[in-house]
Amino acid sequence: MSVPTDAPVVMETEVLVIGAGPAGLYGAYYAGFRGLRTVVLDVLPQVGGQVSAMYPEKPILDIAGFPAVKGRNLVDNLLAQANQYKPTYLLGRRAVALVHDGEGRPVVHTDRGEAIRAEAVVITGGIGTFTPRPLPAGEAYLGRGLVYFVPDPDEHTGRDVVIVGGGDSAFDWAAALAPIARSVRLVHRRDRFRAHRASIEHVRDLGIEIIVNAEVTALRGEGDVEAAEVRLRDGAVRVLQAQTVVAALGFTADLGPMEEWGLHLHARHITVDTRMATNLPRVFAAGDITDYPGKVRLISVGFGEAATAVNNAATVIDPRAVLFPGHSTEKDT
Missing domain, CATH: 3.50.50.60 (FAD/NAD(P)-binding domain)
Incomplete structure (x- = not known):
């Protein structure tokens, strides 16, 4: 899809999360926990990704701390957790292009002609483009x-x-x-x-x-x-x-426009290093969309990857920031 990559920036944020599934919602929470302004972008009209779209009423048995939790309830809790920090949600929009501005910051363009400039991007779209047959x-x-x-x-x-x-x-x-x-x-x-x-x-x-x-x-x-x-x-x-x-x-799944962004891919997944960093500056990824040796595609793994991506993004956004911000139990409540 051809889009004008010189469109005026309509929104600025510190972290742009692309994908509002479980990993994306946890990434939004963690970015807020680190005090970072966050925008969450997703092609679907509701949050929750595959969980909301395909099995909202089905018990999920491999979420730590829950012997069983319905998909709908898991998404509701993740949303409530993220919303403590008031992220902005842009739903029903597809990210169609990613470029870097003159200062090296990523700018993501949507299929609605919007341009969102961020200090860092975290891609958490579980299966990229998600289209029902x-x-x-x-x-x-x-x-x-x-x-x-x-x-x-x-x-x-x-x-x-x-x-x-x-x-x-x-x-x-x-x-x-x-x-x-x-x-x-x-x-x-x-x-x-x-x-x-x-x-x-x-x-x-x-x-x-x-x-x-x-x-x-x-x-x-x-x-x-x-x-x-x-x-x-x-x-x-x-x-x-x-x-x-x-x-x-069923659904067709592919990376869609992201395949043209210059990301290093393996078997239609985005390759990342131990920091969850991609080959593109200030662009990270987490969740099912990523690939690295020994990768295990579980929601629980995606949570950890999202936290790793956000913490490393925080140090890119502010080189004075520490990688590990401390445990949540150490924060004032």
């Missing part, structure tokens, strides 16, 4: 009953819901919506699923109808969705009443 039969109804995410199940209370897909997200959302929706049906083009077996059995135990070897070929309705047309493999057609259709067909 479309439901071709119903794109005209996007936002009018057709959705790709279910960040708040309560919005679908009392509705007839059709979920399209066979992965973890499809089954997690089916289970989350079953207690509050009028009806839930799941449609998948095959009779085998990508979801975990326990999730599949849970949905079956809830009595949710699973229609296999079938595809949604059209959505119907005057204005908003009123029904989904489903074609079975034998050619038969079923019309399912629906006011919500959730297209859980």
Whole structure:
């Protein structure tokens, strides 16, 4: 995508975090903890990254200190933690270009024509560009009953819901919506699923109808969705009443415009050193998007990487700053 890299700067900050997933939110908290003004930029319209988009109701079992925590609750807590320091959120914007000004500071340009100049950038986008695979039969109804995410199940209370897909997200959302929706049906083009077996059995135990070897070929309705047309493999057609259709067909993941920024990459991930520094001046990275020998892609690892990136960024922003600022328990409360 071609963007004008000489656009006037519309915002200045000390730390720009690109990516509002768990690592990005923790990075925003830690930057605030260090007294740094912070802006958080994300292409999605809500914070939480993959957690909010794909499994907000699913228990996460490998977060330190929590035997189990729902994705939604984890994101809410991370947001509350970060918001103590009042970061600025720029959501629904894609970072499309990164250049350095005459003084070596990074300037990031968005797809809205904005330019954000920072003293340091921390890239935490878990999988770079995060785009849902479309439901071709119903794109005209996007936002009018057709959705790709279910960040708040309560919005679908009392509705007839059709979920399209066979992965973890499809089954997690089916289970989350079953207690509050009028009806839930799941449609998948095959009779085998990508979801975990326990999730599949849970949905079956809830009595949710699973229609296999079938595809949604059209959505119907005057204005908003009123029904989904489903074609079975034998050619038969079923019309399912629906006011919500959730297209859980997976997501395409790539670095998008970041591939053109001059970052050193390995297997479509950004290579970093032990400081979480990239090859570009004043640009750091943390979380799933990074790569180095021995890398383990866990949310818990991303938290530590975000803290490492921010602490090292702090010493670049102010060479007089110490790398380790002390423990939070030593701070005044």
